[in-house]
Amino acid sequence: MNQEEIRAFLKTRRDKITPEQAGLPVYGNRRVPGLRRNEVAMLAGVSVEYYTRLERGNLSGVSDSVLDALAQALRLDDTERTHLYDLARMANVSPARVRRRPAQAAVRPGVLRIVEGMPGLPAFVQNNRFDVLVANPLAHALYSEMYADPTCDANTARFVFFSPAARRFYVDWERVARGAVGALRIEAGKNPYDRELSNLIxxxxxxxxxxxxxxGAHDVHVFREGTKRFRHQVVGNLDLDHESMALPGDTGQSVVVYSAEAGTAAADGLKLLASWSATAEDAQAAQVDSED
Structure with a gap:
């Protein structure tokens, strides 16, 4: 699996670069969309035979200096460069030596208190497979359509690609979808023998x-701070800033928090969302009491 991933990643990066972008002269008709192997080899300062070996998926024993030269020749950005290093690292690890990761640990009580201690902001903890492990009431309300869809199983990647509601909920659906795919590609490079990750993909x-x-595009993505635009079924449009904070002590877990600047329409929308959430909880509690 790792060799195929390496082959496809290097080839798709090579296909994206034109000779003009690389500062190379162009002669005659070209049958390839991007650079030829010999051109990448020349730019990286290695032999054609050596680069061919690399693009066939064999990165075992490759030095950091060669990886740096290859990243420069292929004009990789920081995320792509890190992904290349992850692929090379795993190429030097035998599948038999990979320690199977235990089932995802529960969210630590201290982290849970942090999430629950932000009642005015949607906050949740997710793992590297986009499973939402815990969420506060406002996050539940924001993602109410995901929780209502049994095919999603509280997984935002499944929600993006399986639920018709997601294309309306995410105003920039395609950008969100490509980001999710790119993040999963990063995880697959780091953990090619993660069975649950492979099953999800x-x-x-x-x-x-x-x-x-x-x-199939083999693009990679890392979630950082930014703004997401939502179209909630009850409160309408919400343009929310988001932060994703990795938990170093909990492999693969991160805290995601959405917020809005005070006095904005989005801040008013969050207040309305909180009111709707409280009303829905009261109605549900009343129904349970009547059934008892």
């Missing part, structure tokens, strides 16, 4: 043509 590929096409 296989499920998404089998059930979503769109995911399968995006996955």
């Amino acid at each position: 296989g499920e998404l590929s089998t059930r979503s043509d769109t995911f399968r096409v995006m996955w």
